[in-house]
Amino acid sequence: MTAQSPKQAKSKNALVSVKHLTRDFDVSPPWLNRVLEGKKKAILQAVSDVSFEVAKNSVYALVGESGSGKSTIGKIVVGLLRPTSGTVEVGGVDLTHETDKTRIEETRVGIQMIFQDPYASLNPRWKVKDIIEEPVAARGRDVTGLAEKLLEQVGLSAADISKFPHEFSGGQRQRICIARALAAEPKLIVCDEPTSALDVSVQAQVLNLMSDLREEFGLTYLFISHDLTIVQHMADTIGVLYLGRLIEEAPRNELFDNPRHPYTQMLLEAAPKLDGFGREVEPPKGEIPDPINPPSGCAYHPRCPIAVERCKNERPEMKQRDKARVACFLAK
Amino acid sequence: MAKTVKKPVLSVKNLSVEIPTRQGILTPVDQLSFDIEQGKILGVVGESGAGKSMTGNAVIGLLDPPAHISGGEIRLKGKRIDNLEREALRKVRGKEIGMVFQDPLTSLNPLLPIGEQLTETILEHLPVNKNEAQERAIAALEEVGIPAAAQRINSYPHEFSGGMRQRVVIALALCAEPSLVIADEPTTALDVSVQAQIIALLKRLCRERGTAIMLITHDMGVIAETADEVAVMYAGRLAELGPVRNVLTSPTHPYTQGLMASTPLAAKGKKRLSQIPGAMPRLTDLPFGCAFHPRCPIAKDKCRSDPAPTIEAGGGKAACWYVNGEKS
Numbered sequence: 298m299t300a301q302s303p304k305q306a307k308s309k310n311a312l313v314s315v316k317h318l319t320r321d322f323d324v325s326p327p328w329l330n331r332v333l334e335g336k337k338k339a340i341l342q343a344v345s346d347v348s349f350e351v352a353k354n355s356v357y358a359l360v361g362e363s364g365s366g367k368s369t370i371g372k373i374v375v376g377l378l379r380p381t382s383g384t385v386e387v388g389g390v391d392l393t394h395e396t397d398k399t400r401i402e403e404t405r406v407g408i409q410m411i412f413q414d415p416y417a418s419l420n421p422r423w424k425v426k427d428i429i430e431e432p433v434a435a436r437g438r439d440v441t442g443l444a445e446k447l448l449e450q451v452g453l454s455a456a457d458i459s460k461f462p463h464e465f466s467g468g469q470r471q472r473i474c475i476a477r478a479l480a481a482e483p484k485l486i487v488c489d490e491p492t493s494a495l496d497v498s499v500q501a502q503v504l505n506l507m508s509d510l511r512e513e514f515g516l517t518y519l520f521i522s523h524d525l526t527i528v529q530h531m532a533d534t535i536g537v538l539y540l541g542r543l544i545e546e547a548p549r550n551e552l553f554d555n556p557r558h559p560y561t562q563m564l565l566e567a568a569p570k571l572d573g574f575g576r577e578v579e580p581p582k583g584e585i586p587d588p589i590n591p592p593s594g595c596a597y598h599p600r601c602p603i604a605v606e607r608c609k610n611e612r613p614e615m616k617q618r619d620k621a622r623v624a625c626f627l628a629k
Numbered sequence: 630m631a632k633t634v635k636k637p638v639l640s641v642k643n644l645s646v647e648i649p650t651r652q653g654i655l656t657p658v659d660q661l662s663f664d665i666e667q668g669k670i671l672g673v674v675g676e677s678g679a680g681k682s683m684t685g686n687a688v689i690g691l692l693d694p695p696a697h698i699s700g701g702e703i704r705l706k707g708k709r710i711d712n713l714e715r716e717a718l719r720k721v722r723g724k725e726i727g728m729v730f731q732d733p734l735t736s737l738n739p740l741l742p743i744g745e746q747l748t749e750t751i752l753e754h755l756p757v758n759k760n761e762a763q764e765r766a767i768a769a770l771e772e773v774g775i776p777a778a779a780q781r782i783n784s785y786p787h788e789f790s791g792g793m794r795q796r797v798v799i800a801l802a803l804c805a806e807p808s809l810v811i812a813d814e815p816t817t818a819l820d821v822s823v824q825a826q827i828i829a830l831l832k833r834l835c836r837e838r839g840t841a842i843m844l845i846t847h848d849m850g851v852i853a854e855t856a857d858e859v860a861v862m863y864a865g866r867l868a869e870l871g872p873v874r875n876v877l878t879s880p881t882h883p884y885t886q887g888l889m890a891s892t893p894l895a896a897k898g899k900k901r902l903s904q905i906p907g908a909m910p911r912l913t914d915l916p917f918g919c920a921f922h923p924r925c926p927i928a929k930d931k932c933r934s935d936p937a938p939t940i941e942a943g944g945g946k947a948a949c950w951y952v953n954g955e956k957s
């Protein structure tokens with residue numbers, strides 16, 4: 298590993314600070330096959346030395362193609378997965394090393410997650426009231442009127458408390474998931490593709506709701522998406538992932554107006570445009586490589602139009618360039 | 630090069646599909662009409678459940694019973710194909726109509742090397758011998774951009790990545806030189822960069838061979854870059870149909886207008902997106918009159934009582950009582 302960046306001081310207004318985060322998965326064939334067929338152990342590095350900060354009350358988006366490590370980072374931040382190495386600090390508490398159980402518990406409650414599939418993430422046998430209130434009630438808090446209030450806040454009706462999830466449409470179910478997340482009075486919400494199962498017209502409703510709630514409650518979002526148009530609308534800062542590595546980070550307008558990494562440039566160019574009538578793009582080269590045997594040096598070099606010898610041998614660090622951070626030897 | 634002929638490759642008139650269920654008869658496709666000319670791409674868009682796949686499946690004769698065509702007609706190069714016997718239909722499907730689905734594995738046999746699947750299809754539909762079929766198979770794989778095609782013909786589907794598999798499916802769909810290809814969300818499961826490759830490939834094949842393509846997708850960006858005309862479906866009906874530029878930049882139907890305004894790209898830096906209230910109704914409780922009226926900003930009494938007629942508007946047609954203003 299060569300991508301260790303110099304220790305950066307945490308900025309004052311960061312709510313989340315992720316440092317040198319790495320997560321390996323053991324994807325080896327079963328033990329017996331290894332012995333009998335001489336197969337090797339295999340490690341898949343889903344997240345590789347990723348560092349970034351999320352400012353309070355901002356929206357930080359992680360974008361990247363399938364398998365780039367977005368969900369893995371999200372799950373580590375909310376505590377559903379442990380990192381292999383690196384740290385995650387939220388609100389000043391180092392969740393990876395803190396030993397005080399109650400401090401961890403208190404911080405974790407303030408971090409909620411909304412998933413892509415509003416169908417799978419709601420227990421079909423529970424009434425909406427129980428779905429929303431259970432996490433809070435389990436901690437012995439008073440929940441009188443809580444579900445009713447939250448349902449109205451997310452644009453449903455207080456009368457919906459005694460209904461079951463199947464009685465709602467996809468967009469309404471995602472609102473219920475949002476209400477459940479809000480019940481814990483979170484500071485940070487990790488949203489993993491929150492609208493990709495929804496239709497465009499319903500997606501607009503949910504995105505608007507998320508923007509409104511952010512203002513009302515001073516929320517911070519870690520927003521995971523592969524859809525650049527949504528990210529462009531929602532995010533303040535964008536981090537681009539490729540094969541588990543953060544390769545560029547920039548404020549929204551900077552990233553879209555002046556993408557610096559050749560991969561970011563390719564992503565922006567390849568995305569279909571609503572006004573792209575008859576546009577002929579030179580289709581990008583190649584596909585995402587096998588994550589178990591990633592390319593040496595810069596993981597993007599086999600597809601990169603401007604790669605030089607050095608890119609094959611050395612992994613570029615994230616370097617500050619103006620308002621952006623870029624991991625590319627050749628980026629301006 | 631294909632000459633442009635006036636007669637459409639595919640002509641669908643008043644197509645209806647019904648599904649008898651315990652809750653009554655559902656109509657996932659309701660009196661749909663559209664044509665696709667040689668070398669043209671018709672985009673079919675609409676929200677989940679709008680009836681896009683049902684329409685595609687009806688055209689290729691692959692409706693899952695109890696769903697069945699209950700009215701209208703489907704013509705391929707002038708010949709009716711909606712009332713063919715099973716065997717005749719199967720022939721048409723392989724020879725005249727190629728299919729590409731969202732999940733490439735539904736079109737591929739996991740137990741056969743891809744080369745064999747291609748040669749089998751070619752032998753069945755084209756007057757060639759085994760060697761020629763093999764050569765054509767390799768050429769087809771090369772054409773869709775499979776590297777080292779001659780070596781890869783003995784590989785099995787699972788040995789390819791998702792994007793490569795979809796290329797193989799496209800090669801398979803095109804190897805019998807069909808006049809029509811139906812592609813149902815062919816890039817939805819793929820990454821942006823691979824999607825761009827597949828779209829470029831479809832466009833090129835359509836242009837070079839004059840194949841007509843029905844491209845089903847919910848991605849308006851893909852439609853904009855690919856389609857010549859676009860059909861917008863809502864609750865089983867045609868909401869609007871017209872040249873792609875007209876429909877996307879100056880839609881006439883209130884649903885299309887709402888849909889275009891609600892995409893994040895249309896927000897252009899505004900904090901809030903414009904939104905259509907509510908959601909598309911389920912087939913089991915379709916509203917009376919125009920199915921869109923409960924969400925429509927300009928709905929009037931007539932919309933609540935009578936289904937909207939399909940009328941000429943904006944260089945195409947739209948199903949709305951008030952699409953050309955008050956009078957209609």
Ligand SMILES: Nc1ncnc2c1ncn2[C@@H]1O[C@H](COP(=O)(O)OP(=O)(O)OP(=O)(O)O)[C@@H](O)[C@H]1O
Binds near residue numbers: 342361
């Ligand atoms: N539990 C696991 N065991 C083994 N490999 C895993 C596991 N979870 C994730 N991976 C692998 O880690 C990599 C990153 O996966 P992750 O789900 O974080 O990607 P993602 O960016 O969220 O992708 P998508 O857009 O498809 O959701 C992938 O190669 C994936 O196959």
Ligand SMILES: Nc1ncnc2c1ncn2[C@@H]1O[C@H](COP(=O)(O)OP(=O)(O)OP(=O)(O)O)[C@@H](O)[C@H]1O
Binds near residue numbers: 657678912
């Ligand atoms: N066997 C069935 N019984 C009852 N309804 C069905 C059946 N099969 C499909 N439907 C309904 O038919 C309608 C049309 O479905 P179709 O698959 O054509 O939608 P679509 O536009 O392709 O949507 P998507 O974008 O989700 O693929 C849907 O409302 C669906 O619920």
Ligand SMILES: [Mg+2]
Binds near residue numbers: 367368369
């Ligand atoms: Mg994911």
Ligand SMILES: [Mg+2]
Binds near residue numbers: 681682683
């Ligand atoms: Mg479908």
